[in-house]
Amino acid sequence: MTSFRTLQPANSLTEKVVRFTFDGQRLEGLEGDTIASALLASDVSIVGRSFKYHRPRGLWGVGVEEPNAFVDVSGTRSLVNARATTEMLVDGMDVRSVNASPSAARDRHSFVDRFARFIPSAFYYKTFMWPNWHLFEPHIRKMAGLGVIDPIATYPQPADQINETCDLLVVGGGPAGLLSALIAARSGRSVVLCDDGLELGGSLLHHRAMIDGVDGFEWVRRCRQELHTLGAKVLTRTTAFGIYDHNLVGLNERRPVGADRLWRVRPSAVFLATGAIERPLPFANNDLPGIMSAEAGLAYLRRFGAAAGKRIVVATNNSMTKEVAEAFAPIADVREVDYRRGVRIVGAHGGSRVDAVELSNGSVIQADAVLVSGGFTPTIHLFCQARGKLKWDDKLLVFRAGEDVPNVSIIGAADANFGLGEVFESAGNALRKIGCEAPAMPRLEGHSSSFEIVETWPKPKMEGRVWIDLQHDVTTKDIELAARENFVSVEHLKRYTTLGMATDQGKTSNLAGLALMAELTGRTVPEVGTTTYRPPFTPVPFGSFAGARGGVLLNPPRRLVLENLHRDDGAHLREYGGWLRPAWYGDEAEERAVQREAMQARKSVALFDGSPLGKIEVMGPQAAEFMDFIYYNTMSTLKPGRCRYGFILRESGIVYDDGVLVRLEENRFIVSCSSSHVPGVYAMLEEWRQDRFDRRRLYIHNATAQTATLTVSGPRSKVLLDAVGLGISFDDASLPHMATGWGSFDGTQVRVTRVSFTGDRSYELSIRADRAEALWSRLKHIGQSHNAVLMGLEALMTLRAEKGFIVTGKDSDGMTLPMDLGSSAPLSKKKVDYLGKRSLFTEEAQRPDRTQLVGLEVIDGGGRFPTGAHGVLKTGSGKRSLGYVTSSYHSPTLGRPIALGLIERGAARHGEVIDVQHLGEMRQARIAPPCAFDPEGERLNA
């Protein structure tokens, strides 16, 4: 037995026993333990295997800095790559080490370490070049990665996402953060305090202090109590992982039960009291289990009553470790190695655990634990993310915050204040900056604040394997290799050696690595500089960012007001342009149902829910002038009560939308744009209205959502509507094709517009959405005696394709001009300016070989062409594309396949035969006019 639970009082524990397993072994901890402290108290020395060499590794740290102890958790909830040091032990947890099989202690890949010299830094980059990456790839991929995702585990629930504002956000609940939060809250400020540990206190949880006459732990308790009374929001287990634009701070709260919670906090001021992280000391085999951060050793002892060993070496280059040696003296045999006195460790011995260290003076000390301190690195990640610049402190051997960043203050050990007096003083200074006058400073007793440190960076040509980065297995030799191969920039060094990558992002290792690179290249540490600090500070689950945006809520479809009626009629719903709409009705297979609906629509009458159709009202004395500017076609000549089909172009001349414009009155139009383009067209209209027109004389209102549009189409549509009776005459004389008028249904206004997307006589009935149900039911009821059919979108698509009517974005693309679709009259006739006009007169627009809309007839007796099949032309050197099939259906009306396509010079090539290729298959098509059915349009009045 080496590490063990002491009988001393522990600050964080209760006496309640908690049962768990580690790599299948049954173990016990106490309530209040982290997974790590319970493992230490249970004498588990190997907690994981290193990423690359599968070296046995033990606990190094006690918090977020931990590079070794990553575990997968199941049994309670599923966690992957969780830090054992920050995860609370829960009864029933099954904990597994990562990157090890069957267990961390007996890992079958441990042999890899014996081949370490054949797989130095960047060996896999080299396999890209020689002899053949594909030889190695499967093995390297198999070996890579840490935790294993449980494929059947589901996320407990959608993560909450909370937006919060406050006067002051304090990141870090150690002495500096607690004091700041308390004084700010006393002054009436709204305060949020977050800490990534399981409880508030920071270093006061394990360092002795007397503050205001009470011990540090009691002072923390009183602060917490008063913060609660003052109404401050205190979040533990909550990591501030990033600072974003305009002072937005992202927090991830790890809750004991349920999903993590994401906080988006927008504070007026941020205090970073994020503390400092202890660095290792460089010596051979400094990665052996049992070699641990001295601060961590002290914290495990005082907070969890877990002692790292019985024969302990405390090795240090600074003055902070004195307390560590004193704390262990009563329960263990303690030897100190103080680098400040010129003695140092040159190497550690041991197999699966350290058993001795060899000193520079030749002596060997037997030890089962080595607590080391190579100094402290302030946690300046968030300061750097907030665009803070760093400066190098030659005396304290740290990068520390340089000039102030607006609204961000850095205090305590995070600003390299290592004595409690300085820590409180830095908090006081920051408080004064945000306007807290003369904050009362706590009274300290018996506390010395002087911090001393000597330089102990790793040196070139050190004996043995001296580890810099424990998680990614980077040694001094790897850094030397990178220097030899000229990867000397700090960003190259990181990518080439993987120093500072992976889940811990080098929190313990970066500075030592770049100090060695400085030495190797004859530069100073600040000349080498740091890599860029980017969010997140620690890994954040995807679930936190996703929140409730999953499943059907990822991109919720818009729903028809008549959806329930359609469902009752057996509609198969699909998403079209963001709307959930009936694709077809009934129990038949899709193909049969669509053919039946289309056939019956041509023979008798179809009822179709066209509610998503755009209904943007344009009103005012400038409305006609505005419509002329917006549309490619001249619209001001339209008579009230009439409709006209037209295109809306982008300034580039490309067709953005097509549709019917209705002129209801002299100064009132309705833009019936495509269903999927309504928001875009509306924004476009608003933009040009504000840019070029008088907003007092022009108004735009999008009435799409509050108006349902029910379409009645087919030879018997007039008969059906006559029977329904809407108080309006459906005679061709009073309501001809492309005319509009007002009727009423049970006292509600109905706008009847005679336009056709099917090629048959059609009427669109627009009514307020809440009255649509009654009208639809009536249409269906009367329709029974007229052989009416409910028609879904698929049948409508077939009917419109028979007529050669396009769907923009399907039968046109990002190159299509209106002339390519056969509309060129406005080019010569329309004199006033309109959107995209100049673009239609460019060299490109006038090219004779543009792709143009055509019909494509199947002449080889085969079935319909696949949409997307290319027309091809054989050339001397092979073949090239002439364009492609944009729409393709089987026409029940014509009893043959039909297709539309965009084909080079197509308009002038009707009758020609071209090759059509798809997935290697070559067929033939005859180019035809787009309209395959009723080219004279006689059915509009049939």
Next chain:
Amino acid sequence: MQLFPCPFCGPRSEAEFHFGGDAGNVRPDEDEVSADRWSSYLYMRHNQKGMSPSIWMHMTCGELFQLDRDTLTHSVAGSKALTEGGHR
């Protein structure tokens, strides 16, 4: 997540806004517009480093306005309505 000050609604999250291009890219309205002038209007973007005036639409109120924003630091100097007294 940036905060943009809509001149009509006050500070709002950037997700509520739609970019409308560089300020000052005036549509050429003269009768004869050269191909160069037109293509410059359509495609030439200054991609200015530093303080840069741009046009944005606040999608929730539908109003266009000018935003003066530093493209390097993302700091916002201010915004203004494009019409006086709400009228052109």
